[in-house]
Amino acid sequence: MSCSESLRQAMRQRGVRVTPQRAVILETVAHLGGHPTASEVYREASRLLPGLNSATVYRALDSLKAAGLVDTMDRGDGVRFALHDVDHPHHHLVCASCGRELELEPRLITELASRIRRRTGFRLHAGHLTLTGHCQDCSDSSEEEG
Numbered sequence: 108m109s110c111s112e113s114l115r116q117a118m119r120q121r122g123v124r125v126t127p128q129r130a131v132i133l134e135t136v137a138h139l140g141g142h143p144t145a146s147e148v149y150r151e152a153s154r155l156l157p158g159l160n161s162a163t164v165y166r167a168l169d170s171l172k173a174a175g176l177v178d179t180m181d182r183g184d185g186v187r188f189a190l191h192d193v194d195h196p197h198h199h200l201v202c203a204s205c206g207r208e209l210e211l212e213p214r215l216i217t218e219l220a221s222r223i224r225r226r227t228g229f230r231l232h233a234g235h236l237t238l239t240g241h242c243q244d245c246s247d248s249s250e251e252e253g
Contacts, residue, residue, distance in 0.1 A: 110137065121174040131156045132167040133176060133190075142180055142187035180237040182206065198233070202242035209242070 114133050118125050135152040136143065143151075149164040168188055171177045177188050182201045198211040220231040 110134070117176060118171075118174070121176060123170060123174045123176065127156060128159060128163050129167045129171065131159070132164055133171055136168075136171075136177055136188050137190045142182075142189045144185055144187055148188060182208065182237065183239055198236040199238070200242075201237055201239050202245055203239045204241055204245040207242045207244075211236075211238070 111130070111134055114137060115125050115130055118129065118133065123129065131152050132148060135148050135155070139147065139151060145161075145165055145168055148168065149159070149161045152164060153159045168177065172179055172188075176191055178191050180187050180189070180199055180201075182199075183203060184206075197213060198216050200209040200211050201207070216233050216236055220233060223229055223231050
């Protein structure tokens with residue numbers, strides 16, 4: 108099965124109506140890799156589907172996220188998107204100073220969510236979490252300056 112057909116099948120399984128626009132947008136997110144912005148998705152998808160407008164891209168990304176087909180992250184420079192990868196769940200640590208991005212293994216967040224639930228009864232939903240702070244290099248250099 109081709110990548111394109113596999114993504115269309117995933118849309119159908121999640122109850123998302125398959126339109127040419129949604130299919131191209133999901134394929135674009137998948138093929139760009141990384142975590143592109145909606146603008147980057149629009150730019151690339153409009154090459155494949157001339158006449159596509161940015162509002163359609165934003166609406167499609169919202170519906171694909173709601174269906175669990177794409178994940179979002181915010182590195183402080185706007186929301187970014189990635190194809191939801193059930194085989195490689197992960198979270199992100201993003202440095203607010205230099206923008207460096209580190210992957211955080213899910214086990215750490217799962218343990219934190221369990222502790223929160225035991226203490227407060229609150230059930231944390233952390234599908235694709237992004238935490239901001241300062242990486243070791245930026246922390247070290249700020250301590251040297253201070």
